[in-house]
Structures are given as C-alpha cells and as structure tokens.
Amino acid sequence: LAGERPDSHFDSGKSLSGEPDPGKSPSGEPDPETFTKLQNLRVHERTHRGEKPFHCSQCGKRFTRLENLKQHDRIHRGEKPYHCSHCGKRFRSLGTLTTHERIHTGEMPYHCSHCGESFRWSGSLKTHERTHTQEKPYQCSLCGKRFTELGSLKIHNRIHTGEKPYYCSQCGINFTWLASLKTHERIHTGERSYHCSHCGKSFSGLVNLKQHERVHTGEKPYQCTLCGKHFTHLGNLKEHERTHTEIKPYQCSLCGKSFTKLVGLNKHDRTHTRGDKTYHYNLIGSSCRSQQHSFFRR
Incomplete structure (x- = not known):
C-alpha cells in the first residue's frame, strides 16, 4: 500500500509470518515483561559471542x-x-x-546436594562440592599438582618461586605461609595455645601438638617403602631410609669418616675432642653442597 512504512508490521502486534509478535501485546503495544526478557536474552547472548560494547x-x-x-x-x-x-x-x-x-x-542460602551443608556464598558451595566430586580444576604448570581452589594453587606456587611474603616484625625472618609466621611469632610471645588432652603439655603450633599426640595414640603414619617399617615422624623415616640407601650425610671434618645419623657422628667426635664440647662436621648429600657446621654441646 502506498505510504506504508517498511517496518509497519511491528505496529500490528504480528510478525512478518502473521503470528503474534513475542515482544508485543495483541493490541500492538509493547509487552513490558516480554520486552525485559528479550533484553536480558540479548545481553546474555553477548557472553557467548564475546561481545563487550x-x-x-x-x-x-x-x-x-x-x-x-x-x-x-x-x-x-x-x-x-x-x-x-x-x-x-x-x-x-x-x-x-x-x-x-x-x-x-546468618543467612546461608546455598545448600550442598550431596550432604546438605549450607553456605553463605555460591563460591564456597562450589569449592565444597569438589570434596565430593574430587574435582581439582587448578593445576600447577611447573610440577602438575592439582588443587581444588585457585587460592591453594597460588600458595603452592611459592614453593617454586621461592616467594616468602610473610615476615616477622621482630626478627625479620621471612615465611612462605601465613600459618608458619603465626607459629613462629609465638616463639617471641611465649604463647602456647595448643594443649595435649592426654598429658596437658602445651605447644606453640598445631603441627607440634599433632606430632606429640602420636606418643599417646601410637600412630605411626610414615612407612618405609623398602621394608614396611612404620615411624611416628617423617624425620625418623628419612633417617631410617639411609640404612637401605647407605647414604651417610654427616661427615667428620677432622678425619672424614661419614655417618648415617647425627648422633653417630656426635659419639665419634668425642674420640677427637677428649672433653672439648665443640663439635665440627660436614653435612654432605646428593642434593646439596657440602656444608661445614660446628656447635657447642651442653
């Protein structure tokens, strides 16, 4: 028809096919609810197209x-x-x-579908759900170790970078982890917040308490892969493993004789010192350069 605008079909409430226009009411007026939904859809579609206008x-x-x-x-x-x-x-x-x-x-609107635990934030729920799914989406590019949380990966990366962002204001020692700094600071304050429920002995760090409690529980979580023997502490396991590998990292700086354990070197050193309580030794090993040490035994 003469004089008809090219887009006049939009005013009729119908599309070009003659069907009702989803953005219009039957009277031809814009439907506010439908219009809002269409606007949200268009905005959402930008996330797929990568459009950022x-x-x-x-x-x-x-x-x-x-x-x-x-x-x-x-x-x-x-x-x-x-x-x-x-x-x-x-x-x-x-x-x-x-x-x-x-x-x-105290509102916790996010609930775990696996165990029912509630959370304040959706991010906390997603992190928690990975404990059920065992999903570890964050991987270290240097060693391949995987993590549940991005924050855990960033903290782990400090092992590779050598970054130690936490330092003691009293003595200046730097630490990789905040927890390590807090434990260290108790040396200066004398605080011992962790108490053994078996004997009442106090410790400055939770790790120290857990290690001590194994004395009471008899727990020996560290096992030798060569002979199956169990140990209470990791240090004891490493010391034991040298009996299989014949690695002797403690060397007498006076005669060159080497020992598996530091206590063995101490006993040997007395044959040289004859009452002198200053001990001298070299610490040698495949992964570190030879280091010379001396200490005074009380």
Whole structure:
C-alpha cells in the first residue's frame, strides 16, 4: 500500500509470518515483561559471542553490560554508595552489600546436594562440592599438582618461586605461609595455645601438638617403602631410609669418616675432642653442597 512504512508490521502486534509478535501485546503495544526478557536474552547472548560494547574511558576495560561499567567506574571515583545498616561498611554494588549482610543475618542460602551443608556464598558451595566430586580444576604448570581452589594453587606456587611474603616484625625472618609466621611469632610471645588432652603439655603450633599426640595414640603414619617399617615422624623415616640407601650425610671434618645419623657422628667426635664440647662436621648429600657446621654441646 502506498505510504506504508517498511517496518509497519511491528505496529500490528504480528510478525512478518502473521503470528503474534513475542515482544508485543495483541493490541500492538509493547509487552513490558516480554520486552525485559528479550533484553536480558540479548545481553546474555553477548557472553557467548564475546561481545563487550561498553568500555571504560579511564582504563579501557570493556564490559558486556552497562551496569557492570557503571559499577566499575566507581573504582576510579572511589564511590561506595551502598552501606551496611549493621556495621556501616560501604560497598560499590548492591550485590556485594547483599552478600556481605549474610555475615550479620546468618543467612546461608546455598545448600550442598550431596550432604546438605549450607553456605553463605555460591563460591564456597562450589569449592565444597569438589570434596565430593574430587574435582581439582587448578593445576600447577611447573610440577602438575592439582588443587581444588585457585587460592591453594597460588600458595603452592611459592614453593617454586621461592616467594616468602610473610615476615616477622621482630626478627625479620621471612615465611612462605601465613600459618608458619603465626607459629613462629609465638616463639617471641611465649604463647602456647595448643594443649595435649592426654598429658596437658602445651605447644606453640598445631603441627607440634599433632606430632606429640602420636606418643599417646601410637600412630605411626610414615612407612618405609623398602621394608614396611612404620615411624611416628617423617624425620625418623628419612633417617631410617639411609640404612637401605647407605647414604651417610654427616661427615667428620677432622678425619672424614661419614655417618648415617647425627648422633653417630656426635659419639665419634668425642674420640677427637677428649672433653672439648665443640663439635665440627660436614653435612654432605646428593642434593646439596657440602656444608661445614660446628656447635657447642651442653
């Protein structure tokens, strides 16, 4: 028809095929609910196409949704418009505030389908579920070891990089792990927070307590792969394994005689010292250079 607009079919409430237009009501007016769903669908489809039409004018970072860009802009402006009514802490997004408030309300909306345990955050649930599925999606590129959490992989990587980000403010010693620093700091404070339930003896670290408890329980978790003998401590196992390998890392610096155990060197050293309580020895091994040591025995 003369004068008809090319897109006049959109005003009829029907599509080109004559079927009702999903974005229009029968009267031809836009249906708000359907329109919103279509808009959300189009935005969602960008995640599949990798389309990010919104970009930050300050740093160039791109976003799929305008809302995400606006939220990002607050980082540059330092704006935190949402505040917690319980503690006053401020947040850049409403979603972050809502998640934070669960700390105060005790709400745990995410439930494990395997065991029923509840969690405040979806990320915590996903991490927990891997204990059931045994999934370890994060792999070390250097040694191949796999981890349940990305954070665990990052901490593990310090073994390879030699990074020790935690240091003691009192003596300056650096540590790979925060837990190691906290245990070390108790040397300075004299704090012994861990107590043996069997004998009451106190320890500065949980690891020390667990090792001590094996004296009471008789647990020997370390087994020699060559003869099957069990040991309470890993150090004792390594010392025992030298009886099979004939590795003798402790060498007398005076005569060159080598020993499997340090205690053997100590006994031998007395034949040279004759009452002098200063011991001298070389620590040798296949994986380290020879090192000379001396110590005073009380």
